[in-house]
Structure formats: C-alpha cells, structure tokens
Amino acid sequence: MRLVFLGPPGAGKGTQAKRLVEALGVIHVSTGDMLRAAVAEGTELGKAAKGFMDAGALVPDEVVVGIVAERLQAPDAEAGVLLDGFPRTIPQAEALDAILGEAGTPLDKVALLEVADALIVERITGRRTDPETGKIYHMTFDPPPAEVADRVQQRGDDTEDKVRARLEAYHAQTAPLVPYYEAQGKLVRVDGVGDMDAVTERLLASLKG
Ligand code: AP5
Numbered sequence: 069m070r071l072v073f074l075g076p077p078g079a080g081k082g083t084q085a086k087r088l089v090e091a092l093g094v095i096h097v098s099t100g101d102m103l104r105a106a107v108a109e110g111t112e113l114g115k116a117a118k119g120f121m122d123a124g125a126l127v128p129d130e131v132v133v134g135i136v137a138e139r140l141q142a143p144d145a146e147a148g149v150l151l152d153g154f155p156r157t158i159p160q161a162e163a164l165d166a167i168l169g170e171a172g173t174p175l176d177k178v179a180l181l182e183v184a185d186a187l188i189v190e191r192i193t194g195r196r197t198d199p200e201t202g203k204i205y206h207m208t209f210d211p212p213p214a215e216v217a218d219r220v221q222q223r224g225d226d227t228e229d230k231v232r233a234r235l236e237a238y239h240a241q242t243a244p245l246v247p248y249y250e251a252q253g254k255l256v257r258v259d260g261v262g263d264m265d266a267v268t269e270r271l272l273a274s275l276k277g
Pocket of ligand 1: 075076077078080082083084101120125126127132152156191196204206261264
C-alpha cells in the first residue's frame, strides 16, 4: 500500500501516522522528521533546510524530492509506505507519481485530514514531543504523563507567528494538491476534529475501504 497524508499543519498527520502504520503494514515517512533530524545533526541537507523551516516556508522541491526518492529505495519501503508531509507542492506530487510509476507501485490513496484554520493555532502551540520516543502530546488534549513531562520539548516552529506563515504556505502551495488527487480519483476526505481514537477509526475505514 502506498498512502499519503495531506492536511494543514497540526491536522494530526503525525499523531495518526504513528497509530496506523502497524495496522496498515507500512512504514512512516515524514519529511518534517527527516529534515529536523538533518538540522539537529548539522548535515549539508540540514544547513540547506534550516532557514526555510525557521521561517515557516517550504524547503525547495529538489531538496525534498531527493530525500524522499532515496528513502523509497530502502528495502523496508517495499512492503508499503505512508508519506506524511510529502508531497506539498504540485511539482513534488508529479515527481512522486514518476518515482512510483517507474517502480510499478502507484499511489493507492491520499487521505486529506480536514481541520479548520481556527483550531490549528491552539493545536500547534500546545504540542510537545518526547525526544526519547518521538511520541506527540498536547498540553490540553493529550497531556504527557508525569514520568515524561520533564523531558518533552516544543518545536522551534511551533510559535503563533510561524504557524500563521505555515498555514499561508499550506493554502498557497499545498491545497492545490486536493483537486490534483481528486482528478486521479485517489482523494478521501477525513474529518480530523474530535476524539483522536475516533479520527483513527475514520481513517482506517476510508483507507481500507
Ligand atoms: P512538518 O513536520 O511536516 O509540519 P506540518 O505539516 O506543519 O505538520 P505538523 O507536524 O505541524 O502537524 P501534524 O499534522 O503532524 O500534527 P500532529 O499530529 O503533530 O514540516 C515542518 C517543516 O518542514 C515545514 O514547515 C517545511 O519547512 C519543512 N517541510 C516538511 N516537508 C516538506 C515538504 N514536503 N516540502 C517542503 N518543505 C517541507 O498534531 C498537532 C497537535 O495536535 C499535537 O499536539 C497533537 O497531540 C494534537 N492533536 C492531534 N490530533 C488531535 C485531535 N483529534 N484533537 C485534539 N488535538 C489533536
């Protein structure tokens, strides 16, 4: 199975991907996680990406397409993949179609996790991540338990002004992927608001159905 999670920042793509990979028998490929790891390691990729990420802007297509193409060639990607945060522009989507087409394993479905802009700022500014396990929490909606509360971290781009820049980038550059995948008959819309378990069930039902 080859799947894409599409949706605005804070829609719950990472939260739901971590819950679903096992049930779907796929690996989780998050371009945001890969780029943040490269920044933390200080690699050339990280140096090239950091300024864009700090500004809440998209990293150039050729940089992101390169890291995804390489990741998809790894043996563990053969069984199936859930792409979270990629593609984010029409050129990225066209590159992905070409890569998967050449491999003879086209995309199966694209799940659009729908959450209104009005809810996004609260979700993003309350997010905390456990650096040891990668688990995502929210200070109000899913608070970290006492034993990890001291070590959870806030992402540098999770401030209110940067969220607004990221939302603008989403509407200008990523939202055009909705009609792109609708035209391919691959888009499923999933309500991303409400109880996290209920969102997981909705996603499972629309991806398997
Ligand atoms: P990336 O890491 O992909 O960020 P994003 O798309 O902005 O998405 P987020 O990680 O912020 O949100 P999410 O949907 O995963 O939400 P989450 O599950 O954490 O990208 C970061 C940057 O990298 C970009 O700005 C760009 O610079 C660069 N980049 C990455 N990919 C790129 C690409 N392809 N091209 C170019 N540049 C790229 O949930 C958010 C919070 O809400 C959490 O606290 C969670 O607990 C909570 N929550 C989740 N579900 C619910 C619910 N149902 N109810 C209440 N709270 C909930």
